Amino acid sequence: MTTKKKIFISYSRADLDYIATLVDALREKGADVWFDKNIRTGEQWDNTLEEQIKAADVFLIVMSKTSVASNNVKDEMSYAKSLGKIISPILIEPCEVPMRLARHQYVDFTQDFGWAVSKLMEDLDAAEIEIPGATSNQKATNKSSRVPISPAFMKKPKVIWYILSGAIGIILIFVLIDQCSGESTGDTEVSIEQSENPDWNKALNSESIDTYLNYIYKYGDEDPYFEAAQDSINALLPNEGLVTFAQPISDVHFTKNLYTGMDGTIQYGQGDGELPKKGDILSAINAVQVYDVDDKQAIYEKYILAGEKVRVLAVDIYEDSVWITIAFQDM
Known part of the structure; x- marks a missing residue:
């Protein structure tokens, strides 16, 4: 999908290499991206930035640990907001989301880069420019799912069997x-x-x-x-969340401990190389980000750590990734 909107990218210089890769990926999708890599510092810098923010339809802010603490990035965002630009945040590493961005949903680039680029383009194509001073029903919201979930998975009822048991x-x-x-x-x-x-x-x-x-x-x-x-x-797994089991399918983040085998019998040990099934008990191989089941937002500082056990409640495959709804312990 190609957006016709002009994009201004606000970022930290510490993330320059990542931004260059991002810009190339967006341009390959047909996006009109302005990238300030080659402009000089001083008065020309300030004037050019101001002109480009004015000319842009979308203010794309790249959130990282350094960018959210940058005064330059904050100034650029405030100026873009005053002009009614579409504010579109993306997350490239775990960090604390600034208060002024709290009402904006962001695309998560920490998991699947290719999916995130496509999702960003889709969201930008659907977004409408905000009119400064307009009422809430006149503004279009820019909402995006944080996790690649298929339509069939989105329609599944919330699993509650484990609560009753x-x-x-x-x-x-x-x-x-x-x-x-x-x-x-x-x-x-x-x-x-x-x-x-x-x-x-x-x-x-x-x-x-x-x-x-x-x-x-x-x-x-x-x-x-x-x-x-x-x-x-x-009873020891009172929480529900969404995590990646494998992304891509060959890169597995969990091993099976107690699971249903291909013949339908209960198996024990370190897994059989097959995808998990509802009811399986898994152990994390490495730290895995937990997402909210309802809105698919990454839960800040919520991870399943290596060695922690989870119960599989549902399994969903999206392209080359396997996502599982899990029951997990209090942290």
Whole structure:
């Protein structure tokens, strides 16, 4: 997609190499981009910048740790806002989004560069120029999805099964503890097995996903406490988010710990090289950014760290990337 709007790029000099690559990619898409790489400093610099911001339709601000702290970038943005330019932020590295940009949605370039360029062009083509002093219903908003999600995935209902199973798990834990304490006089099968199995007692007392997994690894899915262990794991994963499982498909960010094999049976270990399925327990290989499930915005400073466990709630493939909705622990 090609936008007919003229683009002014505001950035930090520390990011010059990245900006040059970005400009080339945008121009290859047919964008009319003004890049100040070759102008001189001094009065000519200020005059040229002012003229180019006036002439531009879009003020593209590149957010990085250095640019958000730059007074020059802040001055340029204030001037562009006063002229009613389309403000279009993009994020090239994790950083704190300035307050004046908080109401603007931005395109995330930290994940898939090719997708981000295409998404930016699509958003700019759809955006309308803001009229200074116009009322809210006269202004067009520039909204963009932060994550490449297919239409079918966007229409999926929010998964809530793990919340219900987690609540059941919590209730079951309290029942078992109550029986173990001797307060219950009923001589039930559960209380007898619980008191005779130190590994199950250890799992209950630890409230640790790893301990529950170790129990499952040892006793398998035929054990009477298998479902209780699964429910207890769900109870320890109260949050929901969206992450990349693989991007591209060959670059995997998680390994499987407890999963459903190709034959439909429960498997344990380090995975089988296949895509994950709903219900699988995964372990992060490296830190992975978490996105909000509803608006697809990156959640600031929210990452699944290496070694942390997650439960797969849904799987979606977009071009060469695999995205998974997950349940994860409090951080």
